[in-house]
Amino acid sequence: MIREFSPADVVYMLAAARWTVALALFAMVGGGLIGMLVAVLRIVAFRPANWVARAYINLIQGTPLLGQLFVFFFGLPLLGIQVGAWEAAALSLSIYASAFFAEIWRGSLQSVSPRQWEAGAALGLTYVQRLTHVVLPQAVRIAVPPTVGFLMQLVKDTSLTALIGFIELTRASQIISAATFAPLPVYGTAAAIYFVICFSLSRLSQRLEKRSHAAR
Amino acid sequence: MNYNFRFNALLPYTGEILRGVGLTLQLTLLTAVIGLAIGLFVALASSSERAALRVPARIYVEAIRNTPLLVQLFLVFFGLPSLGIRLDASVAAMVGLSINVGAYAGEILRAGFQSVRSSQVEAGRSLGLTAGQTFRHVVLFPAIKAIYPALASQFVLLLLATSVVSSIGAADLFHQAAFIDSRTYRSFESYALITLAYLILTLAFRALLSAIYWLVFVRRSRP
Structure with a gap:
């Protein structure tokens, strides 16, 4: 039975888009936690840890998702x-994201001038105080726009x-496209939904970037 | 765990894997060149003062960059036939990927052109160079040098992204994983091996791109 592509299908796609967002958020949190660990391993003053972290990042960034x-x-x-598909998807996206977050955050941490560390030490701050009160606030400001991006x-x-x-959204579109034989409007709608989500995020990232430049 | 990994079951398929490597490299290089050409037009159009050129270029770039490649491929392969444009899977893959890369390359090139200061252009013109000569010698070469790293990592991402074309049935390296899996029923081994093959390809590709940078920009700028 071939049926028309109807507003009910758009509602179904929007409902499926919630899983797209949920998966991205899960990967952000999961990937963020692993990524933080990898970023630390990447910069601690212990060579073997640096190698392990670099190998991990190269392996993940060098293979297709x-x-x-x-x-x-x-x-x-x-x-x-x-x-199931959800667990496999959530785990691999988290691991994939972690390699990218690790590199973004390592770059942000290292872009804070070493003089800031020295200045903190000269003021008599401990290592942890220097990290939490001097370096991290500056690094976070640098890291937020690319993280949102x-x-x-x-x-x-x-x-x-x-x-x-x-x-999620794409699979739901495939299902509806198979039922309605109307691939152009179905995938067009999917593209529009992705566009709304992604465009808002990229605008947000741009605005944050402008603001962090203004603050400097 | 009592699973016996049998990677040697995949040995008879070495030929298929090598053919897949060839197809993936072909697809990557071809779409990189076409995408770069599209990107050059898009970059010039989006820095143009004429809105008739600038606005379509911006719409193209934003539309592509804010939607997934997979959906773009589906639109080209499944969507276009309803407009009477029927493309072969491998052609659709090439068209979809080129359109995709064009937008990203366009953004990178635009940033590169903007990095060349207008006083440089004025200096070039006042030395008697034509607009075309100024663009070629004063803008293009330094701009490409400045954006080369960004462009290179975009091409590495492209190499990885080509794996997606297997989903519309185009034959590439990733397609071979499904094929070998269907013959041997060794799903994990097939996909793990093919995924690692991509790692070797990316590492080699990265090395090649750095070598080109050294040859073209570092050696040339030495006195």
Whole structure:
């Protein structure tokens, strides 16, 4: 039975878009936690830790996300962990995001001049005080715009999870397209929904960037 | 865990994997060149003073950069036939990827052109260079040097992104993973091996791009 592409389908797609957003948010939190750890390993004064962190970042950034999704989707059950599409998608997107967050945050931390550390030491602050009161506030200000920018990247990347069968916006569009044989309006609608989410995020990132420049 | 990994089950498919590597490299290089050409037009149009050129260029760039590549590919491959444009999977893959890269390359090139100060252009013109000569020697070369790192990492991302074209049935390296999986029923091994093959490709590609940078920009600028 072929039916028309109707407003009800758009509602279904919007409902599926919630999973797109949920997945991106989950990957941001999960990836943020792992990424923080990797960023620290990348800069601590202990060479082997730096190597491990660099190898991790190169491995993740040097392989396609699509490949990582399939490896987790088929690999986790071999470890005796039964996973559905959501678990595989959430885990691999978190790991994928962590490598990028680690690099963004390492760059932000290192872009704070070493003199700031020295100045803090000269004022008699301890290492932790220097980190939390002198360096981190400046690094965070630098890191926020690219972090929001990457979140927009992440929203787009969630579309790949459709290919392991996770029902988010893209997979929902495939389903409706198959039922209505109207691929152009269906995928056009999907693109429009992605556009609204991503454009808001990229505008936000640009505004934050302007503001952080103004504050300097 | 009592699973026996059998990577040697994939050995008979070395030929397929190598063919996939070739196809992926072909697709990457071809779309990089076409995307760069599109990007050059887009960058010139979006820094133009004529709104008739600037506005369409901005719409194109924003539309592409704010939607996923996968949806763009679906629109080209499944959507265009309803407008009477029927493309082969591999052609659709090329068209979709080129349009995608064009927008990103356009943004990078625009930033590069803006990095060349207008006083440089005026200096070039006052030395008697034509507008075209000024653009080529004063704007283009330094601009490309400034944006080369950004462009290079965009092309590495492109190499990885080409894996998505397997989803519309175009034959590339990632497509071979599904093929080998269907023959051997070794899903994990197939996808893990192909994913690692991409790692080798990216590392080699990055090394090549740095070598080009050194040859073109570092060696040339030495006295």
